[in-house]
Structure formats: C-alpha cells, structure tokens
Amino acid sequence: MTELGAISEKLQREDQLLKELNDALLILEVTALGRNSEFSFSERQISRSRQFVADFVKRLLSALKQGSSSLDLQPIIRRFRSGMKPVHDWIQDLEELDRQIVRKGKLENNTVVVLEDILSLLDDQFTEDLRHLYAL
Numbered sequence: 001m002t003e004l005g006a007i008s009e010k011l012q013r014e015d016q017l018l019k020e021l022n023d024a025l026l027i028l029e030v031t032a033l034g035r036n037s038e039f040s041f042s043e044r045q046i047s048r049s050r051q052f053v054a055d056f057v058k059r060l061l062s063a064l065k066q067g068s069s070s071l072d073l074q075p076i077i078r079r080f081r082s083g084m085k086p087v088h089d090w091i092q093d094l095e096e097l098d099r100q101i102v103r104k105g106k107l108e109n110n111t112v113v114v115l116e117d118i119l120s121l122l123d124d125q126f127t128e129d130l131r132h133l134y135a136l
Helices: 005-030 041-068 074-082 089-104 109-135
Strands: none
Touching: 005 041, 005 109, 041 074, 041 089, 074 089, 074 109, 089 109
C-alpha cells in the first residue's frame, strides 16, 4: 500500500473514533448535567454511549499498563507518554472514569474533563495526520 493510502486509512479510523467519542461524550455530558429531558436522549442511547466509553477506556488502560496497543490506539498512547501529564496520572484518571461508568450514575465533572482531554489529544493527532497527508 502506498504511503498516501496508509495515511488515508489511518485518517478514516481516527475520524470514526473521534465522531463516536464526541457523540458519546455529548450524551454523557448532557446526562451528567441533568439536562437529558431537553435533548431527549433515550436510555438506549445513554447506555450505548456508556458502553462505548467504557470499552474505549478499558482498551486505553490495558495499552498504558501493558505497553502494547492496537494500531488505532498507538497515536494516543504515544501522546500520553510524551505529554506533560505523567502516564501514572492518566492511568488513575482512566481508572476513576471506568469506576464511574460502571456505577452508572452521573459522571463527575473531573471525569468528563478527562474525556475532553482525550478527545483533544485525538483531535490534535488527526490534524497532524491530515497535515502530513496534504504535504505528500
């Protein structure tokens, strides 16, 4: 596969992940703020969002703790490891997020911020990859 094709596939995977995480985060934030009635998200949508985030968090935790990750998580794991925030802190934050999702109560603001930080890192990676694509 050409470099252009490889980057294009990577961008498609990153784009899909960003969309799904953004949608899930929106639903979980609205629920956390107690404003679900204004947006009419169904219990099924809320449950699917929780499950998607829970699965994603478990994959991230596994990758951070074991040092290996699937192809789609490698960019964010690299960003975790090279960022100013220590990996140990990320692990603690993700473990707390996982606990809150499992409890199925409202997510606390500090855990919503962790999700927003992850989305920001993914968005930065997506932008970097897009720039690389246009540079070819």
